[in-house]
Amino acid sequence: MLIIGHRDVRRVLDGAEDAVLAAVRHAYLRHSAGDTALPHSVFLRFPDNPHDRIIGLPGYLGGGEGRRPVAGLKWIASFPGNVPEGMPRASATMILNSLLTGRPLAVLESATISARRTAASAALAAAALPGVPRDTGVSLVGCGVINAETLHFLRLTVPGLSEVTVFDLDRERAEAFAARCARRYGAALTVRVVDRVESALVAHRLVSVATTAAVPHLDLAPCRPGTLVLHLSLRDIRIPTVLAADNVVDDPDHVCRAATSLHLAEQRVGHREFIRTTVGALLRDPHPAPRAAERLTVFSPFGLGVLDLAVADLVLTGAHRAGLGVPVPDFLPDPEAEDLPSIP
Template identity: 30%
Template structure:
């Protein structure tokens, strides 16, 4: 609960959010939030999406994701344009607005891109932990070498001490070379390989993180080696063959996935070819195996074999942003970080 004066709003810049978030156990926080969601002590409401085409012809969007966790209430507003790369600016930027739980007045506004990147990486790793265990990961491939890849890199280095090899692919050679240098500086004992084709990266790793801006699926089932895990962070990288043919398919929220008509898995749901967790698979189709809250709670009892291919499709639950932002707000209040703005 906020201890700021009731006639002010605390504002945190991106640099302040980064400062205050240092040392947070992001994967543990995400896991705890998934468990809270399952128990009904955290939740979300349907997101809103505004989409348009920029004057230069790029696809742009503004997403609003409301959520609550414990006594933290608020929403994430995250905007992006696929044309930003050519303009030399970040693809996405946003804000998180937290509300006072008693008055419902906005009490804190913070730069949202850092929170969004951290919670996204945290969800990926919490899911991998539930599927394979983070200590067992020795090789990782990245499809896309931007901000999301860097957030995943940050958590992977902290949570996966067994990593020996990293493979990097990005359509932009400069981006993959830059991330490669960052990996080499941060972890000189790890072999870092830049590859020219996405298929090379996927084929050479037991864990692939797809964090691109693609709107066209391209990763086929036969790209994945046996026993591999594919985290479909950017949602449009996995082809139908991979989504339909993998041995285990997990989503964070079936309601969010099935209600979406832009991503492939949502379209497969709408066509009746993919059904909800716990339902019977349709003829020629499949059912999603489980949602992440149940997976991390240990509800999923089907054995995940050493040779099974696993796909994790985290659509993005705003509840994680709110849970993380509320912890950051509390830390900022305690440390006196941020600027108090008059209402």
């Protein structure tokens, strides 16, 4: 078995954005074709601390197109209280298993994998739901890791993106985010920090929302008609706004649970007819139609475990090729080497 830590995961994925986009696209297409097994995620919550949670995402992703099938489990913790202490909100581990023996092949640090598959998902949705005229700017609501990665991937799938408006409840955090963007992208991006979320929502017709909100709070009325909102944190948008929007998801059964905005909307009206389509269906179309010009389009991805599997397998392949990771040959018992009790 191979243990692949954070630095080695980064060594494989840094500069491999096109490969990550291709892996996530493959996962969506296989899921749309029914070539996945994806049980509902398991949420571990704590009676005395409703803000923290650990989520288990098991799954199987079929192969094809030169890719091998993959099975495994992501175990991801979300502890928002880490952020004021200078630590990332999320930490994650992934186990990949052999489909021949069931034995574990690798254990990977997966916070980076999780962030980049989320960003790739958002970027693919933005490409599949183009604006007319084309988007040249994006507003980022929430200045954490997810929106940093989302901006990076959007620059690959939305040609001409040159303006960024950022908002965070913590003004200092937003300023630090903008400074990092300036260092990373230089003159290629103009970054502006605003003090009100309404100013961010109206600034551009492409908006990415990635916060730690636990209950819906965001009214999208300031958004201009034809805006695409990448609703990555899933619990921000108020129910009437969801019901009035053109809704695209990754999987209706997965996104309509765990008190997401869409789950609460379903509970209110008793159906899911407000969901128009899935991103997998959109990606099958070689000529994507522009998004609705007179209403909001909201993309709400639950974050399917098969996306993590696709990117984790990309990391495992790259680690083997580059000789990265720490082999643990004696992690599992070896029946031939063990002193087994005799059978009478």
